[in-house]
Structures are given as C-alpha cells and as structure tokens.
Amino acid sequence: MSPSRREEASEVQRKPARSSSVAWQTIDGETVLLRVKEKELIGLNEVGRRIWELSDGSRSIGQIAETLSAEYRVDREAARADALRFIRELQSIHALDWPPD
C-alpha cells in the first residue's frame, strides 16, 4: 500500500463532528451552513446535507461513505472519495472538527 493510500485508510477511520462555530438549518429541503464569525452562508446539495447530518461525531468517514453508498446506490469507492473530499473541505474551513477519540 502506497503512503498516500495508507494515510487515506487512516483518515477514513476519523469521526467528523459539526463545529459549534457553524450554525445551520434545513429550510424547504435545502441545508444552509452559517459560518458565524465570517458571516458566510454555504448552501449544501442533497448529498452534502446527508453527509452533514451524519457527521455527528459518532460515525467514521468510512461508515458515512457506507451509508451514502447504500442510500444513493453508488459504488463504495466513489462514495468514499466523495465523502472524503467533502469532509476535508468542510474541515479546512473549520465547519467540521475531529473530536478526540
């Protein structure tokens, strides 16, 4: 296994949790995140909303990807890649945290 694959395999074990610095609400089926300090509003699509809902600190990224794969009937690898990319993006703006294990 290449170093990058090893890193990714370790990363999917992590359990993302919604940050308290982000407020959010689902209105008429659309979920919006509000980065409170930045006064920035981010709209999520349906899959983004589902990942956001599942990121409650109790599920690993791998488990979230499994759920997406089952619910949206998509290939596991594709679901994992999508979940990982999306969660990394939200983590980079501190909308998701990695709570201590």
Next chain:
Amino acid sequence: MGAHLVRLQNQAFEQCIPINVSFEVTLRCNLKCAHCYNFDRGLAYFPDRSREEELTDAEIHRILDEIRAEGCLFLSFTGGEALLRPGLTQFICHAVEAGMAVTIKSNGSLLGKETVDRIVDAGASALDVSLYGSEPGTHDAFVQIPGAFCRTVEGARRAHEAGVRVRFSFLILRQNSHQMEAMMELAAGLGIPYNVDPQISTRHDGSRSSLDNRVDRETLDRLFHGPLRPLLPRVQEGRATVQCSCARSVCGISAFGEVYPYIGAPVPSGNLRRSPFHDIWWNSGTLRWIRDLRLEDFPACRSCTHRDHCRRSSGVILNNTGLYNGPEVFGGDWTCMQAEVFHRIHDETYGGKDAPAVHPKPPSDVLPL
C-alpha cells in the same frame, strides 16, 4: 454572500419560517432604564405577575427544541437582563449544539471576565449591548444605577476582545441627543459597530411615561442633517406593503411562554405551556391575521407619501396606538413624523434619488448577529 442571506430571509418571510426568534428568558433586570418597554422599572416586577411564573429551565429547553424544529436559525436571548437568568449558559449550549446562532441582548453591565468566558465557552456568537450616553453622567442617570456606564463599556470591550461579535445599540433620547457624535466616536475607538434607533414604545404594562424620553422633530431633524446623516435609511421604493417580518420570519417568546409576532409586539397568540410551538405558529388566528395583512389594511399608510422612507415597527405602533395596523390617520404616531423628516432630508440631500449604496442598511435587516 450578502445576497444569499437576503434570499434566505426572503424565503423565510414568504414561507413563514421563524428563522429569527427573540426569547425573553427573564424580566428581571439590574438597571432601571427610563424607557424600558417591559414595565415601569420603578415597580418591583411586572404588575400582577411574579418571578415564579417565568418559564422554568426545563420548559425553556423544551421550547428551544420546538423552535429549532420549526426552522429557527438566529436566536436572541433577551430580557429583562438575560445574563441574570441562572440557566442561561445551559440554554446557549443547548441552542448552539442544536445548530442555532445565538445572540445575547444585554445591558452589558454584568460582563465580568468570568461571565464573558462562560458565554464564549458556551458558544454565543454575538452580543447586543445597549448604551445610552457617551459618558457616565448621562448613561447612569438614564439607567438609574451609578457606575453602570463604566461597567457596560468595560464589559463590551472585554467581550469584543474575547472574540464575541459585539454591537452597541444606541437609542436616540432627549437626554443623549447632544452626545450622538461622541457615542459614535466611543464605539469607533473600541472597534465596536453600532445601530442607532430613535423609536421608543409605551410599556407592556400599559404605562406611557417611556415616551417622555423621545426626541422632538427639531432634534431628529438636526441629528439626521448632522452626525447621523450617513445613517439615513435607504429608500424602500414602491413598497407594496408596510408589513414587516412579524409572524413570518420573526417571532417572540415572552418570559411567561406567550408567543408574540415579535418580542416588541405583545399580541398574545398562544402560550407554550398549553400548546406546542408548531401548533401556535400555524394555527393562531392572530398570527394568521397578521400574515394576511395587505397595504390596504393600514389606514394611514396606504396613501402615505412618506411610505418609502418609513421605518415603521408594527410593535411600536401597536403599543403606542393600540392598533397593530395603526395609526388610523397620518400623524397618529411619532413614526409618521420620523418618516416625514427622513423623506425631506433625503430629497434635500439626493434630489429625490436614492441614496448611494455606501449608506449602510442596518445589518440586522439581513443577519441578526
């Protein structure tokens, strides 16, 4: 990003989603502000009510879940003085964990280091601090507590430095109208933004002496020709309605569990001790009546030539005239005079054209943080 927030607020207005909720967690206060809209602070408490009747902690936690489920995103804890409510930290934690952005409306005089640390740790994102003068003499006389000014300014500074988004609320009063410039300079020196509001309402206990603190036409005119000119409200051209966001995207909850269309408009619409928020919000005849109001239902406003310049608050009008859709005739409330003054100054300044966009629209119109 501002456009997204406007779209969100508009969507909430159209679909009647209460994304902005003001929640009165206590009527107790450590100050005795002369204009207080709750009740005459010369009294020990609200007439014919007792502190023991205020919502319990358990009831407040339940209501937080109910308003969240109905769509609340922007939650303000208010009072009285919200910081006097013992369970406030837990309420903030609960609301933030549920995903709401929490603002605390406060007189700022209780913002000691420990309190600031506590509300920051709990996740409160914003503080709205009321200030009534540029120096202790004016402010302390108005709130009738010596030393309040220094504690409020120090508390606001402390919270600001701790990373909370602090905003001053300046109320234009007969007593402080000559200090507006100095108040703005004080805020600028602290790096704290501010809102300026000239509207004062009668009290929810029916007493009217709060109105004695309002400025007259001459003073309003002088202020908006002078230091407040940059804050002249933007023209709302061709307003098809004068209806505000009450009972649509805005809602108030009293310390006794009453649901109001807005915290400043005490129209009983249902009590949360008897019915869940969802049922009151959608089934209250009062709230539905308010939502259905059209321009023609506002007798003085429907043909008013100052309508595009009016900053009408239905809560203030209700308290002052007894009519939510009042006044009955033009001039029936102080608001009418204000609209006339704004209209005239606007036309003198911009020749009848809209003010340039640099003139700020109050941020609370879009994002109540």
